[in-house]
Amino acid sequence: MSSGFSGDFFTAGGFTGRSMAINNPQNIYNLADPASQIHPRRPDLIGKRSLAEFQTQHQLLQQQQALGLYLRNVKPRTYQNPSPISPISSDFSASLSPDVSSISSTSSVSSSPAISTRYGLPIMQPQQIRPQPINFGNGNSVIPFNHPNFSGVSYPNLLPNRGVNRETGEESEKKMMNRLHELEKQLLDDNEDDEGDAVSVVTNSEWSETIQNLIGSTQKPISPTSSSSSCSSSSAYPQSLSPKQSLIEAATAISEGKTEVASEILTRLNQVGNIRGTAEQRLTAYMVSALRSRVKPTEHPPPVAELYGEEHAISTQMFYEVSPCFKLGFMAANLAILEATSDQRPCKLHVVDFDIGRGGQYMHLIHALAARKGDNSPSLKITTFTDFAYGEEKLKLVGDELKTRANKVGIIFNFNVLSLKITDLSLERLGVEENEVLAVNFAFRLYKLPDESVTTENLRDELLRQVRRLSPAVVTVVEQEMSANTAPFMARVTEACGYYGAVFDSLDATVSRDNPDRVRIEEGLSRKAANSVACEGRDRVERCEVFGKWRARMGMAGFNPKPLSPLVSDSLRTLLNSGTCGNPGFTVKAETGGVCFGWMGRTLTVASAWR
Structure with missing residues (x-):
């Protein structure tokens, strides 16, 4: 030497x-x-x-x-x-x-x-x-x-x-x-x-x-370097860095146009990642795949169409059912809707949902209506809309399943599927009756709509303005607490590492590694992370915002916050403790007009109500 x-x-x-x-x-x-x-x-x-x-x-x-x-x-x-x-x-x-x-x-x-x-x-x-x-x-x-x-x-x-x-x-x-x-x-x-x-x-x-x-x-040995690029990569990837820090180093190299350095770092990280390992190893494996899509999109195409596919819809619904932070977000929206109808007997509720998915949220709402004392023959009408993942035929199957459950508990149930443009929304087209309490549910839906940073049409604000004209009794918003809309590439990578790292870690407390659905759920999460990191413009579907920005956007559309009562927070906390055996990692707290659900100090979802 x-x-x-x-x-x-x-x-x-x-x-x-x-x-x-x-x-x-x-x-x-x-x-x-x-x-x-x-x-x-x-x-x-x-x-x-x-x-x-x-x-x-x-x-x-x-x-x-x-x-x-x-x-x-x-x-x-x-x-x-x-x-x-x-x-x-x-x-x-x-x-x-x-x-x-x-x-x-x-x-x-x-x-x-x-x-x-x-x-x-x-x-x-x-x-x-x-x-x-x-x-x-x-x-x-x-x-x-x-x-x-x-x-x-x-x-x-x-x-x-x-x-x-x-x-x-x-x-x-x-x-x-x-x-x-x-x-x-x-x-x-x-x-x-x-x-x-x-x-x-x-x-x-x-x-x-x-x-x-x-x-x-x-007499000290000096490691030889084969090229200037390898020397740079050695300094850019010190062995003392954690996988998350190394992911940030790789993203920095990508942002500076040093694709060879980034590729070398990702190759090393690929040896650390393991989709069946610890939360950190799983995050590393999926984030390496996401950054490779950014470096070589022709060899590793980032997920775009996959986000509208049936497999992604199924894996997302499975995730909602096993993650307390997301499942309780749906329940918080249901409790806000029930509070809006507390003075009406019998209750005639009409819910407009722009992304009903497989209808899991409304299974809970049906049982909550049936359990309400002193309410004879309550009725529930749900209006939803077709989209890429769920066509009219699939949505009718969801409606049939909900109707079967409602009949078992004595709830009068109606289900409508429409195909409308945002500008065509009206009480008449929705079939809203005079004695019905109208509620609009935006649960994990608004973040998928492009705003002014993507197109002059600004579908996000346009939908909110059209809903405001309907004068609903309550509008519920449930969103991920993640800044991935207008943030630059490096900020999105940092945010994705922190956010999905907490999500993967929280899954260890609710889903065993032997569960065959575990990989399927996390592959769905990896598609979301990869789209947020590797895509730009209209191809970037994952455009989450933090609650502060949603609050400002709702205010500009003409909505006022409708704080949930302390009883709602207490009920959700009780559900959380019973469902997770009192796992101290999960948290529920009311802040600034919303209810925050988190894991180990990191807020993952926020539910809020508006009128």
Whole structure:
């Protein structure tokens, strides 16, 4: 495994200082011989620089200053103390004898014989030798101090950052750089009290520790990357992230157009997901499928037509029956309708429902009417409308089943199926009689209608305005507490992860994993999540809103809130405790004109009444 350096750090006899790297054995004093590191002042030492030498260095200084760089002035000086590198173990040093004669006579030499000495070795002027940059094998290189292309202080990434704690890594790297600065200062025989040079004094033991740390850092393995995209994906998918966080990372890559990175993250997440595992594993599996539909819609088409199919309608109805938060939402709507007819005896109730489904909600309403005391021969009329999932024939079958149940409990029952445009709604077309109490039920229906953000027709507000003209005694609204209408892609992904994660988790409390309907129900939920995340425009059918926005929309359509009585909340709480054996994860609470049903602190549905 590459250590990030070209060979071992010292075996080649090279040492890198602040921005100086020497890889030529002829320019290295013998590190293994301590005696070679102490040299008395030589009698032939030139104490002052010659005019030619001064002019040469002055020209170099002017060139460096023209580039906005600062070249430190190096002065010859006698060393009476051991070199700070002496603590280096001889195991890592090389016995390299300098050989001045090996320098080629063809080198460019100054006309002035200005050759100074340091540590008993001749130091060549820049015109005499042109050192080459040192390549460390990991894409980084250091240009020596006296190289013509030297452009100021520049360090490669000597300390590998992969896998290092960022908070402590920066501090260690700063400390290392300060020590390297001081080493260069010692190697260059610089003045310790030069102005502007704030390098702290480092002891020999500290230098030994520094070098040992450098050696240790070179021995850490660095994971190779095959391409820049894989490197980016590695940083975008740290192993410490949870599956939900990784889903958000994948969505971020999708929003930034980095489809390759997103695909790699989703491939890894696919190994974590399991539709028969924990709630988190199930959510991961279905959200990976949803995001793949966003990345490659041609290979993984997002669900659109499937939301109008019979299978989806069946799985949705099954979900409504097993989830307390949704089942109690229907019951809250029924209780609001019963409250609107509490003063009428006998009760003649006419309910207009724009999405009756399989009629499960009205099984409960029929029994509630029959149980009302002092009400002889109550009647119930239901008017519904055909749609993509339920044609007229299927709806008539639903009506027959409801009628059979009503007859058993002594309820007069009528069922009508109409096919009308929204603009054709009227009391006459609906067949509303004078002595009937009219109630309109919007249970999980309004969110499927496009609003002004999709089309200028704005079917959502148009339907509400038409219903307002009917002057119903009560309008019930039951919706999912989820912001997925006008929210941007990233916000919808975050919302879907949080919302459906809570839904999958709540199912563990009501449906066993061995139940054969479990996967069927959750596949229906996955279609809803995928449509919310992967589709835009008219193809996005799942356009849920939070209760605050429904409250504003209902107010603009001319409706006023009709708060449910505390008795309703108490009744629903009693039903919840009896149906879930008192599971504390489920909650019922009345807030701001609605009744909220949730799981583990997350509100899933809200029921409200209007007039």
